[in-house]
Amino acid sequence: MLLTVVATTPELESLASSVGGDLVSVSHIVPAGQDAEAFQPRPQDLARIRAARAVIRVGVDYDLWLDRLLAQSRGVQVIDASTDVALLDVRAGGIGPGDGHAHGRGNPHYWLDPVNAEMITATILEAFIRMDPPNAKRFEANRLAFLSRLDSKLADWSHRLKNVPPLVAYHDTWSYFARRFRLRFIGIIETRPGVAPSPAHLTGLIETARKEKAGIVVREAHESQRDADFIAARSGAKVVTLASHGDDYLSLIDEDVRRLAK
Amino acid sequence: MIELLALPALACAALVAIHSYFGIHVLKRQVIFVDLALAQVAALGATAAFLLGHLPQSLAAHAYSLGFTLVAAAVLASTRTWSGRVPQEAQIGVIYVVSAAAALLLVERAPQGAEHIRQILTGNILTVGWDELRWAIPLYAVVGLVYPRIHVRQPWLAEFAFYAAFGVVVTSSVALAGVLLVFAFLIIPAAIGMLHANTFRSQLIVAWVTGTATALVGLAVSYLGDYATGATLVCTYGFALAIAAVAQALRMPQEKGAMAHVTLRFARWLGAALLAASGIGVAIWPRADQPLLDAMERAFPAIRSAYMDGKSQAIAEEAASFSERYRDEAAKLRAREEERRWKGEPLDEVEVRRIGSFLKSYNEMIRGEEFVMREVRSRAREQNRWWISGILVLLALSLVVSLPSKRTTPRNFGGERGSIGP
Numbered sequence: 143m144l145l146t147v148v149a150t151t152p153e154l155e156s157l158a159s160s161v162g163g164d165l166v167s168v169s170h171i172v173p174a175g176q177d178a179e180a181f182q183p184r185p186q187d188l189a190r191i192r193a194a195r196a197v198i199r200v201g202v203d204y205d206l207w208l209d210r211l212l213a214q215s216r217g218v219q220v221i222d223a224s225t226d227v228a229l230l231d232v233r234a235g236g237i238g239p240g241d242g243h244a245h246g247r248g249n250p251h252y253w254l255d256p257v258n259a260e261m262i263t264a265t266i267l268e269a270f271i272r273m274d275p276p277n278a279k280r281f282e283a284n285r286l287a288f289l290s291r292l293d294s295k296l297a298d299w300s301h302r303l304k305n306v307p308p309l310v311a312y313h314d315t316w317s318y319f320a321r322r323f324r325l326r327f328i329g330i331i332e333t334r335p336g337v338a339p340s341p342a343h344l345t346g347l348i349e350t351a352r353k354e355k356a357g358i359v360v361r362e363a364h365e366s367q368r369d370a371d372f373i374a375a376r377s378g379a380k381v382v383t384l385a386s387h388g389d390d391y392l393s394l395i396d397e398d399v400r401r402l403a404k
Numbered sequence: 405m406i407e408l409l410a411l412p413a414l415a416c417a418a419l420v421a422i423h424s425y426f427g428i429h430v431l432k433r434q435v436i437f438v439d440l441a442l443a444q445v446a447a448l449g450a451t452a453a454f455l456l457g458h459l460p461q462s463l464a465a466h467a468y469s470l471g472f473t474l475v476a477a478a479v480l481a482s483t484r485t486w487s488g489r490v491p492q493e494a495q496i497g498v499i500y501v502v503s504a505a506a507a508l509l510l511v512e513r514a515p516q517g518a519e520h521i522r523q524i525l526t527g528n529i530l531t532v533g534w535d536e537l538r539w540a541i542p543l544y545a546v547v548g549l550v551y552p553r554i555h556v557r558q559p560w561l562a563e564f565a566f567y568a569a570f571g572v573v574v575t576s577s578v579a580l581a582g583v584l585l586v587f588a589f590l591i592i593p594a595a596i597g598m599l600h601a602n603t604f605r606s607q608l609i610v611a612w613v614t615g616t617a618t619a620l621v622g623l624a625v626s627y628l629g630d631y632a633t634g635a636t637l638v639c640t641y642g643f644a645l646a647i648a649a650v651a652q653a654l655r656m657p658q659e660k661g662a663m664a665h666v667t668l669r670f671a672r673w674l675g676a677a678l679l680a681a682s683g684i685g686v687a688i689w690p691r692a693d694q695p696l697l698d699a700m701e702r703a704f705p706a707i708r709s710a711y712m713d714g715k716s717q718a719i720a721e722e723a724a725s726f727s728e729r730y731r732d733e734a735a736k737l738r739a740r741e742e743e744r745r746w747k748g749e750p751l752d753e754v755e756v757r758r759i760g761s762f763l764k765s766y767n768e769m770i771r772g773e774e775f776v777m778r779e780v781r782s783r784a785r786e787q788n789r790w791w792i793s794g795i796l797v798l799l800a801l802s803l804v805v806s807l808p809s810k811r812t813t814p815r816n817f818g819g820e821r822g823s824i825g826p
Contacts, residue, residue: 184512228753228756229756232767317745320745324750338528340633341408341530342628348408366528368528369531372530
């Protein structure tokens with residue numbers, strides 16, 4: 143009998159499918175391209191969670207809307223994919239007035255470091271084996287096959303991103319991606335999520351971008367095109383739209399690398 | 405600063421010019437929130453266009469927005485005549501919520517759709533571009549010149565012309581400046597104009613001058629204070645309206661001096677009430693938050709040293725210095741980790757975890773020091789609560805007692821009426 147699992151985001155579904163293969167039926171809640179932090183669940187999402195054996199979540203205060211659904215769904219196992227990941231941007235002071243991501247425990251976009259997929263799939267593997275012990279070996283084999291595909295891609299991605307100029311990001315989404323591929327992000331447009339940048343901040347950012355010769359302003363589809371264009375036009379950079387969510391994990395990173403390296 | 409704020413200032417001037425005109429009409433018709441409803445209907449139109457395969461900034465998307473807005477204008481024009489039982493504001497509210505909800509339902513059907521509604525409704529005046537203004541300013545000029553010359557006798561057509569012209573303006577301006585700021589541009593300069601002038605022309609001139617001046621002050625405050633521009637402008641407009649209201653009260657010729665007296669009395673009573681409440685609060689709950697006392701201590705640190713002994717002060721100062729030191733250490737650690745993402749040898753996972761754990765420890769230690777500071781202060785307040793409370797209550801009493809006992813003799817406005825006897 144298939145294990146029924148629901149993931150909050152599409153890339154977590156992709157990673158869970160890589161481990162579960164044909165032994166697990168996985169679906170996701172937040173459609174790719176939507177702001178997963180501001181997602182509003184629908185009635186069918188609750189029905190799917192209630193019918194599932196397990197829910198895989200991003201954690202780190204990223205998918206807080208899930209808590210309300212879980213409160214109404216008893217007996218569903220929760221797999222927090224962030225459990226074994228080394229978190230970046232842990233803020234002394236947690237949620238507070240400081241710059242950067244407003245999440246207390248750390249930056250939640252950890253899946254954008256492909257090496258972290260190793261830890262995420264390890265957490266998922268452990269949970270799957272607990273739920274379905276007889277198929278442990280098949281889960282392990284699936285995971286190793288995925289990691290082997292990931293390894294073969296990793297060197298190529300690093301090579302293609304070798305000469306990317308300094309970048310400006312709209313939001314503090316790319317810390318893990320930057321660390322893995324040695325990218326230099328020199329500033330963030332919207333330092334406090336949901337609060338428009340001030341003129342003084344934009345002036346400082348434009349000066350830094352000019353001085354450091356920033357070549358790219360990175361935004362996601364749901365972030366303001368106009369604000370990104372504003373910085374790009376004044377600093378001589380170009381705007382590149384990346385995605386932090388995608389239906390297939392390897393294709394997601396592949397596409398982001400392709401757009402940056404273009 | 406000039407380079408960054410020149411276009412926003414020009415945009416503000418253009419928005420004030422057209423919105424003051426419509427604002428006076430809106431205030432007279434008492435349809436205050438009609439701009440929100442029309443903007444939301446325009447967003448619904450753009451979302452429908454997007455769902456049908458048109459790009460967000462395409463001609464078709466604008467045509468859909470305009471079409472939806474004109475339908476809403478027709479509905480508003482029709483309901484004004486039969487809405488004797490239900491205020492038109494209620495109908496405006498219904499149009500707003502239904503179009504907002506309908507747009508959300510449509511967005512769910514469109515991949516990556518939500519951002520289009522958001523971008524339509526949350527313009528940012530700071531990043532407004534010339535490519536937008538070169539269309540918006542001529543549009544405002546045409547509407548501003550043509551609409552006042554339209555004289556229609558048929559009431560429904562007159563209403564429709566108003567809402568249609570206003571809808572066209574609001575659809576464009578909300579995309580430039582966002583809903584909150586457009587509401588401020590629409591209502592506040594017009595309200596100031598109506599407070600200080602009697603004829604439509606003079607009201608418009610007062611609205612234009614004060615509205616533009618307030619926008620320039622708001623932009624400067626936003627830059628110098630490093631605040632978000634839209635929110636700063638809205639607050640500056642609110643402040644300007646408060647000043648205009650006080651100025652209007654003070655300049656009323658028939659009650660010269662009376663309003664100033666009333667304002668002063670009100671301020672004193674308010675101050676006395678706050679001081680007395682704070683004094684009673686310190687006496688009953690010395691460990692609870694005391695916002696007034698805290699504010700006074702921030703402004704005059706000598707107040708704290710008056711009720712805290714030397715030992716307590718030394719403990720609090722040491723805790724503050726440790727807290728500052730931990731913050732510095734945490735900032736250095738974060739900077740080091742961020743730099744190593746792209747420079748020098750990359751940090752391995754163990755080092756990243758160690759830094760994360762140090763940052764968490766610093767976080768706890770900072771909280772600990774803050775607890776010490778609060779606890780020392782609370783204990784000092786608890787030990788000295790009676791005389792702190794007594795001083796605050798005495799200050800409150802002094803404010804009340806110092807009020808002039810002589811009441812201003814009310815003018816005999818009813819003299820003529822008094823002469824009419826049974």
